[in-house]
Amino acid sequence: MVHKLAYWFLAGLIISFSAASFSSTEKSLKVKTIPAINFFYGKHTLSNENMHKQGDKIAEKTAYAIATKTPTVLNGPFTYIFENVQSFDPKALTAQIGWPVEKKIQGVDSYLFKETAPFKCITFVHEGPHSELPHAWKKLVTQAIAEGHKVTGEGRTLIKLSGANGYVVAELQLGVQ
Numbered sequence: 175m176v177h178k179l180a181y182w183f184l185a186g187l188i189i190s191f192s193a194a195s196f197s198s199t200e201k202s203l204k205v206k207t208i209p210a211i212n213f214f215y216g217k218h219t220l221s222n223e224n225m226h227k228q229g230d231k232i233a234e235k236t237a238y239a240i241a242t243k244t245p246t247v248l249n250g251p252f253t254y255i256f257e258n259v260q261s262f263d264p265k266a267l268t269a270q271i272g273w274p275v276e277k278k279i280q281g282v283d284s285y286l287f288k289e290t291a292p293f294k295c296i297t298f299v300h301e302g303p304h305s306e307l308p309h310a311w312k313k314l315v316t317q318a319i320a321e322g323h324k325v326t327g328e329g330r331t332l333i334k335l336s337g338a339n340g341y342v343v344a345e346l347q348l349g350v351q
Contacts, residue, residue, distance in 0.1 A: 208293040215272025226304035226340040250274030259329030295347040324351040
């Protein structure tokens with residue numbers, strides 16, 4: 175019953191988001207610094223074909239491990255951290271995938287923990303199919319370089335909303351110097 179309520183609530187959010195106007199990377203890019211985070215994660219390689227479904231399963235399993243095997247709680251959106259977004263292979267990608275957590279902890283089972291440094295980046299919000307994220311990343315990197323930003327290679331994708339049929343609201347964070 176609770177699962178069905180959550181599903182319908184999420185479906186309602188998706189419908190309301192679809193009526194909103196979409197952001198565009200055509201605007202001038204702004205640099206901001208994201209504070210350090212405590213990050214509980216696993217290293218994964220995902221295929222682009224079913225990346226949305228694979229990511230959902232990883233999110234559930236990782237959140238369950240945090241809730242049942244650690245003394246901390248979630249403290250932010252589901253996050254992918256990439257070492258080099260400039261060399262994205264749209265067919266498969268490797269990333270550190272997990273959740274920000276409230277306090278420092280030890281890794282558990284196959285999961286790891288790290289405290290990230292503050293992250294100087296350019297951000298862009300993608301609203302649409304998960305399958306379009308590699309294109310959104312490529313467009314963001316291209317625009318950042320065209321505007322004269324020095325790209326570090328590190329990138330983060332924060333999944334703010336994950337809905338039916340692969341629809342996502344995701345914040346892309348591109349590291350810059």
